[in-house]
Amino acid sequence: MLKKGLILLLAVALLGLFAVNTVAATKKVEVTFWHAMTRANLDTLTALANEFMADHPNIQINLAYQGGYGDLSTKLLAAIMAGNPPVMAQMYEDWTMKFLEADALMPLGDQLSPATIVDIPQSLIESNTYLVNGKKALMTVPFNKSAMVLFYNTDLMKQPPKTWDELLQVSKDLTVVKGDTTVQYGFGIRPYTEFFIQFFHQAGGKIFNEDMTKCLINSEAGIQAMNYLLQLKPYSLYQSAYLSDPFGAGKVAMYIGSSAGITFVASASKGKHGWMTADLPAGSINGESMIQGTNIGVFKIGTTQVQRAAAVEFVRFLLSQKATIEWAEGTGYLPVLKSAAASDAWQKYVATHPDRKATTNMILKGFVYPHQANMYNIRSEIETAFEQVMLGKATPKAALDAAAQKIDSEYLSH
Amino acid sequence: MKRSFAIGMRRYRRGRFWRDTAQAYLYLLPAFVILGTFTFYPFINSFFVSFHSWLSFAPVKPFVGFANYVKIFQDDLFWLSLWHTVYYVLASVIPTMALALFIAVLLNSKIRGRSFFRTAFFLPYITNTVAAAMVFLWIFNRDYGLLNYFLHHLLGLNLIDWFNNPHYTMPVVILMGIWKFIGFDIVLFLAGLQNIDQQYYEAAEVDGATGWYRFRHITLPLLSPTTFFVFIISLIGAFKIFQQVYVLWPGGAGGPLNSAMTLMVYFYHVGFGGAWHLGQAAAVANILFVLIFIITMIQMQLSKRWVFYQ
Known part of the structure; x- marks a missing residue:
C-alpha cells in the first residue's frame, strides 16, 4: 500500500516537472539586447527591462553589455557577418547604414502606432528614417539621446550668456591670469568634430549639399564658426579630455558639451561650486542644439519571427511615455516623446531638477547629422581641420578647403 | 629463415614507426587545431582579404589585386x-x-x-x-x-x-x-x-x-x-x-x-x-x-x- 502510494507520488511529481519544463520551454521567448550602457544608465535599463518582463511573463530580455560603442560596433559587425546578430541592439546612424547594406534590419515604422510616430520629435524621426529600396522607412527608434547644452558655474555668473557675442565677452571677463599661468579659463574647447559642427550649424552651415554629392564645410558658415572659435581660444582651456573635470575643479567657468555629461559634472562640482545648464548661446542664424546618441534596431537575420515580435513589444514599451520619462530621470538622457517632455510628470521632475530644463528645451530645437555611410571618415577629416586651425597650423579657409576637397574626392564620389 | 626475420623486423619497425608517428600527431593535434584556427588560418586569410574590396557588408567582394x-x-x-x-x-x-x-x-x-x-x-x-x-x-x-x-x-x-x-x-x-x-x-x-x-x-x-x-x-x-x-x-x-x-x-x-x-x-x-x-x-x-x-x-x-x- 505504502509502495503503491510512493510510486504514484513519484509519477505525479515527474509529470509535474515535465509539465513545468515544457511550459517554460514553449512560453519564454528570449530577446538578447546588446548595449553599451554602464552604471546609472545600466541600472535604469535593467529596471525598465524588469518592469517590462513583469508585464510580459513569456518574454525574457537578456541585456548584454558589449563594452564601449567602439566595441559594440565591432562585435555587431562580426556577428552580422556570421549571420548571428542579437535580436536587438543600440546603434548609431552610420552603423545602421552598413547594417542596411547587409539587409539585416527589420523596419520598425509599421510596428508603431501613428500616434507614437507623430509624438517623436522631427529631428529624431529624420535620423531614424532611411532610404531602403528607394523608399523612406523608419528603421530604428531613438533611444539614449542627449543634446548639447551650456554648463556654467553659478558662483561666477548669475545669468548665462545668450548669444555668441555675450559668450565671448563673459569668457573674456572670467579668464583670470596670474603671473604667467591662467588660473581660471572663461570657456573650454574640446577638439572633436561635434563641437565644431555645433557652432557651424548655428552659423547656418550645412555639411553637405542637397543630394549629398558635395561637402560644404568650407562654406562661409564654416569659416565664420572657425574664426569665432579662434577668438574664444585665448580664453579657453583647450584639451581633448572631457571638460567636466576642469569645470568641476573651477578651472573652467563654462563649456558646451553633451547633456550626457550631466552626472559627471554633478559629481565633479559637488562641494566645490554651484552649476547649472542653459540653452546654448545662439549664433547668427539659430540657437539649435546637436542631438546625439544611439537608436535601437531589431535584426531580421538570425532571429525568429517570435523573437522579433517580442523585441518589437519591448521597443513599444520603451517608447511609452512612462518608460521614456523613467529612462530620462534615471540617466540624464532626453525623453524621446514630445508628449512626455510636456507631461506633468516630467515637468514636476524638472521643477526639482532645474538642470534638466535646458535639455528639455533643446529636444525641440535639435538638429542631427545627415545620413552618410562614410560619416566616420568624414568626421575624422573635419576633426583634423578643426585641430589644425586651433593649433595654429592652418588658416580656417585652408584647413576647411583641404577637408572639403578630401571628403568630396574620397568619400562622396561614389 | 634469416631473410624472413629481417622482413618481419622491418614490418614491425614500419608498423611501430607509423604507430608512433600517429601517436605523436595525436598529441600535437590539440595545439595544431587551436593554432590553425586562431593563428594560421587568419594569417593566410588576411592575405586573401587584402586582395579584395572587403567593404564590411557589401554582398559582392570583388578581387581588386593590389x-x-x-x-x-x-x-x-x-x-x-x-x-x-x-x-x-x-x-x-x-x-x-x-x-x-x-x-x-x-x-x-x-x-x-x-x-x-x-x-x-x-x-x-x-x-x-x-x-x-x-x-x-x-x-x-x-x-x-x-x-x-x-x-x-x-x-x-x-x-x-x-x-x-x-x-x-x-x-x-x-x-x-x-x-x-x-x-x-x-x-x-x-x-x-x-x-x-x-x-x-x-x-x-x-x-x-x-x-x-x-x-x-x-x-x-x-x-x-x-x-x-x-x-x-x-x-x-x-x-x-x-x-x-x-x-x-x-x-x-x-x-x-x-x-x-x-x-x-x-x-x-x-x-x-x-x-x-x-x-x-x-x-x-x-x-x-x-x-x-x-x-x-x-x-x-x-x-x-x-x-x-x-
Missing part, C-alpha cells in the same frame, strides 16, 4: 603612422634595453633587497595597460600632474600640455613604453647574466681585469644571445604598439592631429574605427608583417657578427 595596398600607400596618414612607429621603435627599444641591462647588472650583484627590486621592476609589465594609462594621464596632466609640478614649480619651466600639444604626444607614449616594458627586459637579462659561468670572472680577476673590462669583454659577449633575443622580441613588440595610444587618446583617435597615430592604431582606424574597410585593414596588417619580417631577417644576418653562443 588596389588596397596602393590605396594605403597613397594615404598620408599611413606614412605619418609609419614614421611614428619607427620613431617609437628607435626611441624606446634601445633606451629600454640599455637601462634594463644596467639595472639587471646592478640587481645581479649582491645588493640588499634584491628580490624586492626585481619584483618592483617587473610590476609595470604585469600591470594592466588601461590602469597604468590612467595613472599616466594624471602624471602628465597639464594643470595637476606630478611631472609638470616638478618641471614648472620646482624648475621654473613652462607648463607642458603633454596630451594636447602634438610635439609631446610621442614622448609620452615612449616614456610609458619604457616604464612598461623595462621589467620584462630586466628579467631576461638577469637570467642571461646568471647563466654566465663565474669561472670567467675569476680568471679575469686573476689577470687583473677591472670592472669595466670584465663587463665589456666577458659579460657583453657572453650575454649576446640574450641581448639578441631581447632585441628581436622588443622590436616586434614595439612595431605593434597600440594599447597605450588607444587608451591615452580614447577611441583610436591617435592623439591631436594624429600625432601619436602608430601603424596598429592606423590599422584599427581603417578596419574597425567605423570605416570598416577590412580589405584595406588587412593590407595594413600585411605591410606591417612584411616590414617586421624583413627587419628580423636583417637582424638574423647581422647577428652572426655579434652574437656569441657559448
Whole structure:
C-alpha cells in the first residue's frame, strides 16, 4: 500500500516537472539586447527591462553589455557577418547604414502606432528614417539621446550668456591670469568634430549639399564658426579630455558639451561650486542644439519571427511615455516623446531638477547629422581641420578647403 | 629463415614507426587545431582579404589585386603612422634595453633587497595597460600632474600640455613604453647574466681585469644571445604598439592631429574605427608583417657578427 502510494507520488511529481519544463520551454521567448550602457544608465535599463518582463511573463530580455560603442560596433559587425546578430541592439546612424547594406534590419515604422510616430520629435524621426529600396522607412527608434547644452558655474555668473557675442565677452571677463599661468579659463574647447559642427550649424552651415554629392564645410558658415572659435581660444582651456573635470575643479567657468555629461559634472562640482545648464548661446542664424546618441534596431537575420515580435513589444514599451520619462530621470538622457517632455510628470521632475530644463528645451530645437555611410571618415577629416586651425597650423579657409576637397574626392564620389 | 626475420623486423619497425608517428600527431593535434584556427588560418586569410574590396557588408567582394595596398600607400596618414612607429621603435627599444641591462647588472650583484627590486621592476609589465594609462594621464596632466609640478614649480619651466600639444604626444607614449616594458627586459637579462659561468670572472680577476673590462669583454659577449633575443622580441613588440595610444587618446583617435597615430592604431582606424574597410585593414596588417619580417631577417644576418653562443 505504502509502495503503491510512493510510486504514484513519484509519477505525479515527474509529470509535474515535465509539465513545468515544457511550459517554460514553449512560453519564454528570449530577446538578447546588446548595449553599451554602464552604471546609472545600466541600472535604469535593467529596471525598465524588469518592469517590462513583469508585464510580459513569456518574454525574457537578456541585456548584454558589449563594452564601449567602439566595441559594440565591432562585435555587431562580426556577428552580422556570421549571420548571428542579437535580436536587438543600440546603434548609431552610420552603423545602421552598413547594417542596411547587409539587409539585416527589420523596419520598425509599421510596428508603431501613428500616434507614437507623430509624438517623436522631427529631428529624431529624420535620423531614424532611411532610404531602403528607394523608399523612406523608419528603421530604428531613438533611444539614449542627449543634446548639447551650456554648463556654467553659478558662483561666477548669475545669468548665462545668450548669444555668441555675450559668450565671448563673459569668457573674456572670467579668464583670470596670474603671473604667467591662467588660473581660471572663461570657456573650454574640446577638439572633436561635434563641437565644431555645433557652432557651424548655428552659423547656418550645412555639411553637405542637397543630394549629398558635395561637402560644404568650407562654406562661409564654416569659416565664420572657425574664426569665432579662434577668438574664444585665448580664453579657453583647450584639451581633448572631457571638460567636466576642469569645470568641476573651477578651472573652467563654462563649456558646451553633451547633456550626457550631466552626472559627471554633478559629481565633479559637488562641494566645490554651484552649476547649472542653459540653452546654448545662439549664433547668427539659430540657437539649435546637436542631438546625439544611439537608436535601437531589431535584426531580421538570425532571429525568429517570435523573437522579433517580442523585441518589437519591448521597443513599444520603451517608447511609452512612462518608460521614456523613467529612462530620462534615471540617466540624464532626453525623453524621446514630445508628449512626455510636456507631461506633468516630467515637468514636476524638472521643477526639482532645474538642470534638466535646458535639455528639455533643446529636444525641440535639435538638429542631427545627415545620413552618410562614410560619416566616420568624414568626421575624422573635419576633426583634423578643426585641430589644425586651433593649433595654429592652418588658416580656417585652408584647413576647411583641404577637408572639403578630401571628403568630396574620397568619400562622396561614389 | 634469416631473410624472413629481417622482413618481419622491418614490418614491425614500419608498423611501430607509423604507430608512433600517429601517436605523436595525436598529441600535437590539440595545439595544431587551436593554432590553425586562431593563428594560421587568419594569417593566410588576411592575405586573401587584402586582395579584395572587403567593404564590411557589401554582398559582392570583388578581387581588386593590389588596389588596397596602393590605396594605403597613397594615404598620408599611413606614412605619418609609419614614421611614428619607427620613431617609437628607435626611441624606446634601445633606451629600454640599455637601462634594463644596467639595472639587471646592478640587481645581479649582491645588493640588499634584491628580490624586492626585481619584483618592483617587473610590476609595470604585469600591470594592466588601461590602469597604468590612467595613472599616466594624471602624471602628465597639464594643470595637476606630478611631472609638470616638478618641471614648472620646482624648475621654473613652462607648463607642458603633454596630451594636447602634438610635439609631446610621442614622448609620452615612449616614456610609458619604457616604464612598461623595462621589467620584462630586466628579467631576461638577469637570467642571461646568471647563466654566465663565474669561472670567467675569476680568471679575469686573476689577470687583473677591472670592472669595466670584465663587463665589456666577458659579460657583453657572453650575454649576446640574450641581448639578441631581447632585441628581436622588443622590436616586434614595439612595431605593434597600440594599447597605450588607444587608451591615452580614447577611441583610436591617435592623439591631436594624429600625432601619436602608430601603424596598429592606423590599422584599427581603417578596419574597425567605423570605416570598416577590412580589405584595406588587412593590407595594413600585411605591410606591417612584411616590414617586421624583413627587419628580423636583417637582424638574423647581422647577428652572426655579434652574437656569441657559448
